[in-house]
Amino acid sequence: MNMFGVLCRGLGIIVLAAGSSPASAIAQLSYEPPMIVAVPATRHIADALRRLPPLDGPSASIATRAESGTWFPGVADSCRTSAPASWETSGVIQGVDIEEEVLEPPSDRWRDEKGELIQIAPDPPDPWAGDPFDRYSYNGSGNPHSLHWIPGSRDRMGILTIPFTSFKEPEEGKNSFSLEATWHLIGGPRRTDMPPHLWDLAARLGRRNRLDSFWAYDIAIRPGWFSDFEGSARKGLRFPAHGVLYYTPSDSFQLQVGLDYLDRDDIACLPVFGAVFKPHRNLRLDAVFPKPRIAYGIEGQGWLYVTGEMDGGTWAIKRADGANDVATYRDYRICLGVERHERSVTEIGLVLDRHLEYRSGTPSFTPLTTTILRHAFCY
Numbered sequence: 001m002n003m004f005g006v007l008c009r010g011l012g013i014i015v016l017a018a019g020s021s022p023a024s025a026i027a028q029l030s031y032e033p034p035m036i037v038a039v040p041a042t043r044h045i046a047d048a049l050r051r052l053p054p055l056d057g058p059s060a061s062i063a064t065r066a067e068s069g070t071w072f073p074g075v076a077d078s079c080r081t082s083a084p085a086s087w088e089t090s091g092v093i094q095g096v097d098i099e100e101e102v103l104e105p106p107s108d109r110w111r112d113e114k115g116e117l118i119q120i121a122p123d124p125p126d127p128w129a130g131d132p133f134d135r136y137s138y139n140g141s142g143n144p145h146s147l148h149w150i151p152g153s154r155d156r157m158g159i160l161t162i163p164f165t166s167f168k169e170p171e172e173g174k175n176s177f178s179l180e181a182t183w184h185l186i187g188g189p190r191r192t193d194m195p196p197h198l199w200d201l202a203a204r205l206g207r208r209n210r211l212d213s214f215w216a217y218d219i220a221i222r223p224g225w226f227s228d229f230e231g232s233a234r235k236g237l238r239f240p241a242h243g244v245l246y247y248t249p250s251d252s253f254q255l256q257v258g259l260d261y262l263d264r265d266d267i268a269c270l271p272v273f274g275a276v277f278k279p280h281r282n283l284r285l286d287a288v289f290p291k292p293r294i295a296y297g298i299e300g301q302g303w304l305y306v307t308g309e310m311d312g313g314t315w316a317i318k319r320a321d322g323a324n325d326v327a328t329y330r331d332y333r334i335c336l337g338v339e340r341h342e343r344s345v346t347e348i349g350l351v352l353d354r355h356l357e358y359r360s361g362t363p364s365f366t367p368l369t370t371t372i373l374r375h376a377f378c379y
Helices: 003-019 022-030 045-050 057-068 073-081 085-090
Strands: 147-150 158-163 174-187 197-210 215-221 224-227 241-250 253-261 269-280 283-289 293-298 302-318 324-339 344-358 370-377
Antiparallel strands (some): 147 370, 241 253, 302 324, 324 344
8 A cells, every 4th residue: 555545544444433432443444334124114014923723922012012012122232132232322324213104003904803913913712612412511411402202101110201492502601591391201000100202491591611722611500390280289389400510631631520410309409419521533432420421433423322311200180080289200311422523412321220200109110111212403
């Protein structure tokens, strides 16, 4: 380098040093000035992220910050770490005020028809929702919504039960209400007298909901008249009800505990307790008293299951001699059933340990063992 070049370079350093610190002057000679990069507008970034599938990890955090109107702090940090510290101290890097552009309250385009904020990453689906037996699998002892036939006559005592209402599955988080009417046609017996017709007229009020991600509850009451409506209907007024608490810590295990109030002369109430195991998505074991069940799912067809339960009821009746009385019938059932995806159920089984008694003290009667055919449809 000649003398003229050295002199010019020295004069340049002196001029730069006169306007700033030596460190700043050296930094400005060592680096090219930074390029100004236009940051894309972020007003609609939440809308863009919403069109993507549910996100996990850092992306979900970014989406949350965009929804709340907070800028991504990592952007500014990465810019600062990639440039010399002298730029920031000397004022080369200037903070960009984006508050007016980004920080804004959620507008109507971020809300659904109910006015609630649209959730970018929805809650994970309930693993028990696809199970036809559902998270709330205990619906009380007996099934007043099923058409069933216990063949028999004379001392075998046949029963044909015809419901006039279909069972609507209660919705989670909402109160449920329904009116129920069931007609029982009695065949026999000869050793004692029973009216040929019995009626169940009741109203069902219930609610089921989750307390948190693990606990849920199901409560219901079915006040009504259970009578032949020939004798004293007042004696047929009953208040069956049940309340069950569910603890579901995983996708494959559940605990149940509660009380089933039958309001019958023979059995006033039953405890509800046990566990549900799902070792496979097509295998379910309900080790729950008083309604155990083993179910196996058939791909594309439905579920095949074996279940057991106690059934029967208490009715106010008029005896053959004109006296008012209350009759109670009880049996135990073991059934093989098929539940299809359209929520229809068909069962066939045995009816064991049958018993008929009267409040007046008339000698009880034990009908013979027989079979049962049952069908129900839920919507």
